[in-house]
Amino acid sequence: MRLEDAIARITFSLESVHVESAAARIEEKQAANQAKQSGAALILASDAEVWRAGVHESAHAVAAVRCDLHLEHAGVRCDASGWCCYYEGGESIDQTISRVVADLAGPCAELLLVGADDARCGQLAHSSDLLLARLNIDRCRARAPTWQLPTRLFAQLACSIVATNIDSIGRLAHVLILYGQLSRDAVAALVRQ
Ligand SMILES: [Zn+2]
Numbered sequence: 001m002r003l004e005d006a007i008a009r010i011t012f013s014l015e016s017v018h019v020e021s022a023a024a025r026i027e028e029k030q031a032a033n034q035a036k037q038s039g040a041a042l043i044l045a046s047d048a049e050v051w052r053a054g055v056h057e058s059a060h061a062v063a064a065v066r067c068d069l070h071l072e073h074a075g076v077r078c079d080a081s082g083w084c085c086y087y088e089g090g091e092s093i094d095q096t097i098s099r100v101v102a103d104l105a106g107p108c109a110e111l112l113l114v115g116a117d118d119a120r121c122g123q124l125a126h127s128s129d130l131l132l133a134r135l136n137i138d139r140c141r142a143r144a145p146t147w148q149l150p151t152r153l154f155a156q157l158a159c160s161i162v163a164t165n166i167d168s169i170g171r172l173a174h175v176l177i178l179y180g181q182l183s184r185d186a187v188a189a190l191v192r193q
Pocket residue numbers: 056057060106107129
């Protein structure tokens with residue numbers, strides 16, 4: 001997908017989030033992810049689906065490192081689900097903006113580097129990445145109302161960090177799929193090569 005089209009789609013998805021139900025839906029998705037981490041049975045996905053997951057999680061990880069967030073670890077499962085754990089180093093608004101950029105980088109990478117049909121775009125629009133990003137964008141706006149932060153700005157930042165780190169994302173995706181899980185140090189070493 002072209003950069004401008006990806007920015008437009010992410011912006012539309014963010015503005016379409018049903019904010020009132022977002023926190024509850026994020027909790028549901030986190031519980032499902034935790035069940036998988038605890039050993040729930042997984043359905044094997046195709047190589048293409050696992051690659052998509054590898055690119056998605058690698059984009060989160062690369063953005064987290066580039067934005068100076070605290071990355072813990074990242075992984076991809078055989079059912080094409082995955083995770084990337086990172087968190088802000090404080091309550092400053094720039095850390096929250098960085099968090100939004102890292103959260104959006106996964107969906108942006110799918111649109112820009114893999115391609116997503118309408119069904120996948122629908123899934124991404126309702127993903128915890130988009131929901132959480134929208135809630136944090138609203139937090140930024142509440143804390144800095146005079147900045148008048150446009151939604152599109154966050155989509156532009158996330159798509160830009162993906163577009164300028166294509167090599168790092170691809171390199172990390174290959175290794176992440178090979179090993180299944182990588183530590184913070186391993187991710188940082190691959191990103192900074
Ligand atoms: Zn994600």
